[in-house]
Amino acid sequence: MEPLTEHRAVSGPIVYGFLRLVRDSQARKDALVASLAEYCRSHELQLSGVFTDRDATAGPASVAFTGLLDVLALPGVYGVVAPAMSHLGPKAIGTERGRRIEAAGSRLLLIRKPRTARHSVSHKGTVRRRPGITRVLDSES
Numbered sequence: 035m036e037p038l039t040e041h042r043a044v045s046g047p048i049v050y051g052f053l054r055l056v057r058d059s060q061a062r063k064d065a066l067v068a069s070l071a072e073y074c075r076s077h078e079l080q081l082s083g084v085f086t087d088r089d090a091t092a093g094p095a096s097v098a099f100t101g102l103l104d105v106l107a108l109p110g111v112y113g114v115v116a117p118a119m120s121h122l123g124p125k126a127i128g129t130e131r132g133r134r135i136e137a138a139g140s141r142l143l144l145i146r147k148p149r150t151a152r153h154s155v156s157h158k159g160t161v162r163r164r165p166g167i168t169r170v171l172d173s174e175s
């Protein structure tokens with residue numbers, strides 16, 4: 035009798051990590067790589083490598099990003115995982131890099147999603163959102 039699929043080693047979609055660490059320590063890099071690995075493990079993705087951009091002066095086509103684009107062209111690669119959008123670079127560069135990742139036919143997976151609405155909490159526990167979004171009140175209201 036064959037074992038169930040859940041009992042077999044099955045590799046998930048292949049992804050590559052991308053980090054932008056201009057002045058960060060090796061300990062921070064190790065922690066971020068561990069974070070990428072844990073995200074991939076919990077989402078059944080296969081982390082095949084991590085590209086690290088350390089050049090603050092590089093534009094959208096840094097050596098690390100060019101290498102990332104090269105592996106995205108390999109068959110069977112699903113996408114790129116990064117801790118946050120800021121790891122792709124400053125806003126203009128990050129936007130361009132995100133566009134290039136998608137143009138390569140890959141997905142961009144962010145561990146920490148971009149914020150869509152800012153919240154403020156009053157001293158009475160009322161959560162207020164920006165105009166056009168419904169207020170949420172706590173149980174004391």
